[in-house]
Amino acid sequence: MSGWIAVAGLGPGAEALVTPEVSAALAEASDVVGYIPYVARVAPRAGLTLHPSDNRVELDRAALALTLAAEGRRVVIVSSGDPGVFAMASALFEALEAAPEHAGADIRILPGITAMLAAAARAGAPLGHDFCAINLSDNLKPFAVIERRLRAAIAGDFAMAFYNPRSKARPEGFARVLEILRAGCEPGRLITFARAVSTPDEALNTVTLAEARPEMADMRTVVLVGNSGTRRVGRWVYTPRGVKP
């Protein structure tokens, strides 16, 4: 029996946003590996071993998956959202690079609905034109890189989506992000704080940049910043498709 690894995106939370491809992989799996709250979204069943692990141990988790697959197990690594967006796919390839004995592993990456697109859909279409996705966590990169990318995104008049905007461990980072935005964008720039979209805890709040406060975000929030043309129509926020010459 030959083992395999599927790195699967569970989407933002609702079952209705899990693709049939991901559901099929979970139905065939012998083992599910992932961060505790994501593994908790997989229904237990006979023949399925769950391997929940803590945050910040992505490389250990990936190494476990490679070992299990080499033993012939059918392993699904679960990510929230899409596995290729600030999630487990890159971690698996880092682990693969460090473990040449697993070079022949049978790997598939199964895309999912990433948080920024689920949040944008609830708000309207704030990412309806060119946009950037930036991870504001400075666990794996210096804040100077975040700042450089923010300034570039402002210079390019991109709409922006921020992942991991704020944690208890570093509340000052997001305050600094708002300062940088205020220095480069007009005060009426629209910002949507989208928390836990598609779960029972969902909450959306759209404000102007002048009104935005750091405490409007937590680690379950995706922050969507419009470009200079983003506007409201009724309860919706959208970015027009075109830019006039």
Place this chain on the structure above:
Amino acid sequence: MSGWIAVAGLGPGAEALVTPEVSAALAEASDVVGYIPYVARVAPRAGLTLHPSDNRVELDRAALALTLAAEGRRVVIVSSGDPGVFAMASALFEALEAAPEHAGADIRILPGITAMLAAAARAGAPLGHDFCAINLSDNLKPFAVIERRLRAAIAGDFAMAFYNPRSKARPEGFARVLEILRAGCEPGRLITFARAVSTPDEALNTVTLAEARPEMADMRTVVLVGNSGTRRVGRWVYTPRGVKP
């Protein structure tokens, strides 16, 4: 009977990438509105009226959907990929803004698997760190805006995804994009040309920037450009999660 509009993302092509939420909306619909090849992906059935229309008539299509919903119809506007990424959601809100008589319309946006994430999953994880999505079509914006955004994305060392890279009508645009990339990035920068991902016509081709040629892309291609740290491991391309200080 009260009508509604759902703007639904069909994903990149495969049925296994259509969310259950979108399938449910299509099952309840009385009318499906959209660009001809996307409407062709919806199975005909009794009680369902299909309204396929040509490209570049997005506002007419959105106005039709608003009119049908006002008549009590259950309308799904279909987009390829995700409706909020260079697709019909923004067009619907533009039409809504122009038609205040429809201000009370019951609208939902249903996210889908957007082309860049399906393509990234096939390639590995080239968008595994901060990235930009840029529409290279100059139908609705001057090329100077595209150029400004490209330069900003290079300055920020973002990975990039390009939608609509090349058409018969303007083959020179993508050649110019490659020139701009060559001026700002190292020749070994990895670029993946991902064509028609998840369809029978799927084709992936990863080359270096030095090897990239304009004719490697057409309008069914999404182009993924790595950041300065993007690399290969075996047949995969991935962008590491971190940036070393």
